[in-house]
Amino acid sequence: MIRVEGLRKSFGDVRAVAGVDLEVERGEILVLLGQNGAGKSTTLRCLGGILRPDGGLIELDGLRLPESLDSVRARLGVVPDQARIYGRNTAPEYLDHFGYLYGVPAPIRRRRIATLLERFELADRKNTVLAAYSRGMAQKVALIRATLHDPDWIFCDEPTAGLDPVAAADMRRYLDEQKLRGAALIVTTHVLSEAELMADRIAIMRSGVVVTHGALDELRQQAGRGRRFIAHLARGVPDPEPVSSWLGEHALDHSIDGDRLH
Known part of the structure; x- marks a missing residue:
């Protein structure tokens, strides 16, 4: 379970995250929905140990950050909003390097790499350097990298942004497969329709805080409650x-x- 209480983060005088509370169970996808600048990415970077928060509690299956950061990183997969991949490597070389760093035994990681490249229709580009990949292809490689070690927690920042509808649908299917495997996922988006397609629960962020959260049906009922129009x-x-x-x-x-x- 992912538990966040009172998370705060500022950059100088700019308060990016102002007291966020979240809970995510294993086998669940929580979507952080909000406009650019709402605090979604900063929240995710704090949860992934990339940024040190100013205050609050972050706990992943009982492991607290930043005290247990090394233990958390071994069980965490992060997909940033812009895939940063090593352009001179081929996909198998790049992924094999990260599989090694994650401690996945060589025979297992190479088998997984081959399977996942086939799964994402990248097998025919396995000898192409990553610098020649499109954004959508790079996003797929970043997602494979983040899940190569079967992490318990997966954080994805705008994973479908800029993808064509077919690639976006494939990305959503794969995230759902990770949920069914038992991982806890937090995904960000600024697109309501994407949130509807991915989420078990949605947390709507504005100005660094979660203004409301719940299952999609619950949020729809809240949106219509007490309002009447002709x-x-x-x-x-x-x-x-x-x-x-x-x-x-x-x-x-x-x-x-x-x-x-x-």
């Missing part, structure tokens, strides 16, 4: 049913009265 359908709309269906899918209670939606 909308008139535009002239020429012969059938209000498609509009009604869309509202229903987004958990907005409504009724139809002629050309009016309540």
Whole structure:
């Protein structure tokens, strides 16, 4: 279980994270959703030991940061928002190096590398240096690197940003496979539709704090609670049913009265 209480981080006079509380169970994906500058990436960097927080508690399966950072890193996988990979290496060379650093035995890591390159349709580029990879291909390699050692916790910062729909869907499927394996995942995005496709629970961040959190259905109910509006359908709309269906899918209670939606 990942437990975060009162996490704070500032850069000079800029307060990036202002008291974040989170809990993530094993076998669960929590999505941090918010606009750029909301504090998502800074939160993730603190949890991954990249940044030292100013205060608060970070605990991963009972291991506290920063005291147990070395033990945590051995069981952690991190995918940054911009994949930083060594351009002069091929993918197998690059991944073999990190597998060695993670302590994965040579026969196992090389078998996993071959399997995952095939899984992400990169096997035919295994002799190509990484500098020639597209952004989407580099993101796939970064994800393989982060999960090569079957980590217990996986942090992904905007993993589908800039990817085409097919590559993004493949990335989401793989993250779901990691969840089913029993890992606890925290993923960031600024795109609501991506959060809906990935999350078991969503934490919405704004100005360095979590303003609300919960399962998608719970958040939809909260969004519609206590709000009432009347909308008139535009002239020429012969059938209000498609509009009604869309509202229903987004958990907005409504009724139809002629050309009016309540």
